[in-house]
Amino acid sequence: xxxxxxxxxxxxxxxxxxxxxxxxxxxxxxxxxxxxxxxxxxxxxxxxxxxxxxxxxxxxxxxxxxxxxxxxxxxxxxxxxxxxxxxxxxxxxxxxxxxxxxxxxxxxxxxxxxxxxxxxxxxxxxxxxxxxxxxxxxxxxxxxxxxxxxxxxxxxxxxxxxxxxxxxxxxxxxxxxxxxxxxxxxxxxxxxxxxxxxxxxxxxxxxxxxxxxxxxxxxxxxxxxxxxxxxxxxxxxxxxxxxxxxxxxxxxxxxxxxxxxxxxxxxxxxxxxxxxxxxxxxxxxxxxxxxxxxxxxxxxxxxxxxxxxxxxxxxxxxxxxxxxxxxxxxxxxxxxxxxxxxxxxxxxxxxxxxxxxxxxxxxxxxxxxxxxxxxxxxxxxxxxxxxxxxxxxxxxxxxxxxxxxxxxxxxxxxxxxxxx
Numbered sequence: 221x222x223x224x225x226x227x228x229x230x231x232x233x234x235x236x237x238x239x240x241x242x243x244x245x246x247x248x249x250x251x252x253x254x255x256x257x258x259x260x261x262x263x264x265x266x267x268x269x270x271x272x273x274x275x276x277x278x279x280x281x282x283x284x285x286x287x288x289x290x291x292x293x294x295x296x297x298x299x300x301x302x303x304x305x306x307x308x309x310x311x312x313x314x315x316x317x318x319x320x321x322x323x324x325x326x327x328x329x330x331x332x333x334x335x336x337x338x339x340x341x342x343x344x345x346x347x348x349x350x351x352x353x354x355x356x357x358x359x360x361x362x363x364x365x366x367x368x369x370x371x372x373x374x375x376x377x378x379x380x381x382x383x384x385x386x387x388x389x390x391x392x393x394x395x396x397x398x399x400x401x402x403x404x405x406x407x408x409x410x411x412x413x414x415x416x417x418x419x420x421x422x423x424x425x426x427x428x429x430x431x432x433x434x435x436x437x438x439x440x441x442x443x444x445x446x447x448x449x450x451x452x453x454x455x456x457x458x459x460x461x462x463x464x465x466x467x468x469x470x471x472x473x474x475x476x477x478x479x480x481x482x483x484x485x486x487x488x489x490x491x492x493x494x495x496x497x498x499x500x501x502x503x504x505x506x507x508x509x510x511x512x513x514x515x516x517x518x519x520x521x522x523x524x525x526x527x528x529x530x531x532x533x534x535x536x537x538x539x540x541x542x543x544x545x546x547x548x549x550x551x552x553x554x555x556x557x558x559x560x561x562x563x564x565x566x567x568x569x570x571x572x573x574x575x576x577x578x579x580x581x582x583x584x585x586x587x588x589x590x591x592x593x594x595x596x597x598x599x600x601x602x603x604x605x606x607x608x609x610x611x612x613x614x615x616x617x618x619x620x621x622x623x624x625x626x627x628x629x630x631x632x633x634x635x636x637x638x639x640x
Contacts, residue, residue, distance in 0.1 A: 235369055240361055240421040247415035249377040251312070254408025256385025258319065260491075261398035261405075262336060263473040264484055265322075269398065270333050274474060274606065278598015280333070281470045282591035284340035287348045289588035295348045296580020297437040300573065304353040304360070305419060311350030312413030316406040318342045326399035352583055356575035359567050361421060368506045368564045368635075375505070375556040379498030382552060386495070390488015398484070441577025444570065445585065449628050451569075451578070454562050455585040457522055457623035463589035464616035467597030467609070468529060475532075475606045480540040490541065494548015501553040505560035514561050515632030519625045521558035525551050526618035533611035568635045 235241050266272040266280055299307060318339055325331040362370050393401045445451045476482045482490070501521075509517040528550030535543040570578045593613075600609035624630060 235362065235366060235373065238362065240419045241370060243415045243419050244358075244361065245373055245377065247312075247412040248374055249381070250408050250415070251412040252378045252381035253385050254405035254412075256381055256389040256405075257392065257401040258405040260386060260389045260484065260488060261393055261401045262322075262340070264393060264477075264487075265331070265398045266333065266336060267473045267477050268484075269331070270336075272333060272474075274471060274601030274609075275598045276333055277474060278470050278594045278596075278601070280336055280340060281466060281594025281597070283337045284344050285466070285587055285590035285594065286341065287344040288583050289591055291345065292348055292352070292580050292584035292588060293438045293441060293577075294434065294580075295352050296441050296577040296583075297434055299349065299352045299356055299576035299580065300437070304357040304576075305416060307349050307353040308357065308416045309413045311346045311353070312409045312416065314346045315343050315350075316409035316413070318346070319402050319406040319409070323399040323403045326397070331399065348583065352576055352580045355563065355567065355579040359572060359575055361419075364568055367567050368509070368560065371560045371564050371567075372502055372506050375560050376499060376502035379495065379502040379552065379556055382495035382498050383492060386488040386491030387493075388488070390485040390491075393484045393488070437577065441574070441581040444574050444578045445581045448569070450632075451566060451582070453624050453627035453629050454518075454566065455582055457620050458562070458582075458586035459589045460623060461522065461525065461617055461620035462586055463593035463596070464613045464620070465529065466590040466593030467600065468532065468613035468617065470594045470597035471601045471606050471610055471613075472532070474601070475610060476540075476544075479537075479606055480535060481537050482540060486541075490544045491548060493545045495552040497549045498552035498556060502556040502560065505557045508557060509561050513631075513633040514565060514635055515624075515628075515630045518558055518561050518565075518632075519621060519630050521554040521561070522621035522624055523618075525554035525558060526614075526620055528554065529614035529617045533607050533614055565632075565635050 263277070263280070266277060272280070322331065322335070322339060325335050358370055358374075359367065389401065392404070445455055473487070476487055476490075505517070512520070528547050531543040531547045566578065566582065567575065597609060597613060600612060603609075604612075
């Protein structure tokens with residue numbers, strides 16, 4: 221079932237013996253745990269240390285995600301033209317260096333919202349290239365029939381990090397401070413980059429013939445997504461959901477600390493408890509798709525994800541723990557089921573030469589809505605107050621499932637074959 225090198229094989233179980241995949245998986249695992257520290261620390265620095273307003277939190281969310289809107293399409297062209305492994309290594313090491321400026325600034329009393337904006341923007345640019353290259357790299361590393369299993373393993377460790385990480389991160393932040401906790405994430409990026417550098421497998425050679433103009437390659441990437449009814453529906457669903465959840469979570473930390481009276485350790489524990497079901501979702505995503513069909517699994521996961529948001533604006537100081545944990549349990553189960561199946565579907569139906577542009581176009585469409593959602597959340601929070609703004613955002617997130625429920629995605633039993 222394996223080739224002489226023991227790498228590309230159709231046997232899903234053989235991924236445990238696939239040395240290059242194991243290095244990629246280990247790198248992702250370490251980085252995912254490190255991300256828990258930054259994911260809590262930066263908004264807590266803004267909310268508690270720098271006393272940010274709702275509008276400033278909206279700007280912070282916007283600058284972190286703006287690169288996907290500004291350079292996402294171009295990144296896809298470049299990722300298809302360059303080897304992908306060096307892009308991943310540069311993305312990891314670059315983000316480590318930028319994040320280390322936060323604890324340095326904090327120790328020298330130079331930390332400000334402007335600094336957080338700058339860090340968010342630069343890290344966002346590096347993340348654009350990393351994410352586009354990362355999703356385009358996996359199909360070059362493993363057999364097409366291993367994509368669901370590979371994505372399931374990657375999502376399982378992400379879910380495990382979401383389960384254990386926030387609780388640990390919340391305590392660490394409370395004990396050693398948020399800026400110093402970010403240094404731990406920087407270290408995780410360095411380790412991740414080192415592991416990816418050890419990958420031996422060769423990618424399919426990049427063809428260096430006459431190149432199309434940049435705009436022509438961008439247009440081809442857009443055509444891949446907009447011209448394919450499955451990809452188009454997934455893009456609409458994910459983009460809509462990301463817009464409203466970005467608006468909601470722009471205000472989440474202000475709502476949790478100022479209206480619900482929660483501290484860093486309590487918020488970390490809520491995230492950890494809420495993420496208990498995430499590992500279950502990651503481990504059963506493929507099985508659910510085989511039992512009910514990949515299309516129904518995608519539709520159901522999107523609906524559950526949206527419904528999980530409803531309990532957030534209902535939380536009070538007395539009910540914060542059960543309602544916020546319940547929200548987390550629903551969304552953390554549904555997220556990996558949706559992501560594993562829709563990402564595997566996208567990767568499987570797209571020819572290799574277009575993987576970078578397809579992923580970049582999807583990122584442009586589905587993450588490009590996030591800075592807009594962040595700004596909208598900040599404006600709603602300033603104008604209506606935190607709770608009404610979060611309620612509106614939650615209602616919008618529920619409706620996102622209609623994109624796939626009313627499309628051909630719903631009827632898919634299995635992942636179809638790719639078409640050139």
